[in-house]
Amino acid sequence: MSHMPExxxxxxxxxxxxxxxxxxxxPYFRCPFCHRLxxxxxxxxxxxxxxxxxxxSVALTAQTANFLNFPNYDDKLKKAAQQSGEAEAIQIGTATIHQIPVVLGIMDSHFMMGTLNETVGIAIRQAMQLSETQHKPLILFIASGGARMQEGIYALMQMNLILNDxxxxxxxxxLVINVxxxxxxxxxxxxxxFKADYVLAEDHAQIGFAGKRVIQQTTHAQLTPEFQxxxxxxxHxxxxxVVTRETIRKKLTTLLQLHGYEVK
Incomplete structure (x- = not known):
């Protein structure tokens, strides 16, 4: 029998x-040594x-296409789909948390770093409309590196289109909760x-606009290790x-209960 690790x-x-x-x-994917996620x-x-x-799961009403003919974008999309097992950087659907019905939008950083493109923007608005029509709370799990450069202005437009809806x-x-x-x-x-009734953040998550390295190079400021x-x-x-991954389900349940949704 081999003594080498499996x-x-x-x-x-x-x-x-x-x-x-x-x-x-x-199941929480937290390192037992340094406790990072x-x-x-x-x-x-x-x-x-x-x-x-x-x-x-609710099927997305849009499919991503390389309509700007951006070089190598088709290959990147195929690779991202293979690596993540998803068709895009978000899934939307309905579920229950302690038997409380909710609408969910879950972004996936494994698909091109969860970047916002036209399809993702439409999906988020689709989840918002689903929340309205079904009168259910909306919970968004957000993970993104920003707008997807391969779709240019069409990706940037999603910011305003989402805020308009x-x-x-x-x-x-x-009730809207962003995590x-x-x-x-x-x-x-x-x-x-940050556009929600409650904005929660997982511990140690990096959150900001421009990256830390860009800010340092631009401002020449000495940023603390805790920055962003x-x-x-x-x-601030x-x-x-700030919530731990181990307690997020309990925290969401508490917020839903505070707004009159009963645990069954």
Missing amino acids: KNRWQACQYCGRHVHELQWA QRLSVGQRLQITVDHDSWQ WAELLAEKN LTDPTMGGVSASFG TAEDLLA GLVDQ
């Missing part, structure tokens, strides 16, 4: 470099958030990322609460 069962933590067995990662796929996020077998959502007085995860950057943070972390944003009043 293949594909161990993974090095990207923060501390320690080797972690797959059984030590699941791995980024989750949509499926992993659903597993720790919603009731078992309650997720009902937000007025209708607010008029319906639907900012690692990373939440660029045009997403500058538009709908969820904890730093909380200290930019998010309502």
Whole structure:
């Protein structure tokens, strides 16, 4: 019998470099040594958030195409789909959390860093409309590197289009909860990322507009190690609460209950 470790069962933590067995990662994917978080796929996020077998995916009304004929974009889309197992950087649908019906939009950083493009923008507005018509709370798990450069102005337009529809959502007085995860950057943070009744952030998540390196090179300022972390944003009043991944389901349930939704 071989004394060599089994293949594909161990993974090095990207923060501390320690080797972690797959059984030590699941289900919250927090390093047992440095306690930093791995980024989750949509499926992993659903597993720790919603009731078992309650997720009902809603098909996206748009499909991504390389309409600007941007070089190598088609290849990048194929590679992203293979790596993430998803058709785009977001999934939307309905589920229950402690039997409370909700509409969910979950962005996936494994698909081109969760970048905002036309399809993702349409999907978010689709989730907002679903929340309105079904009179259910909307919960967005946000992870994005910003607007997708391969779609140029069409990606940037999604910021305004989403915010334009937000007025209708607010008029319906639907509860909206945004959960900012690692990373939440660029045009997403500058538009709908902070546009919710409650803005929660996962611990240690990087949240900001321009990246730390760009800011340092531009301003020549000495930035603290905590700069652009969820904890730093909380200290400056930019998010309502920093939550651990282990308690997010409980936190969402509490907020839903505070707004009159009953746990069954």
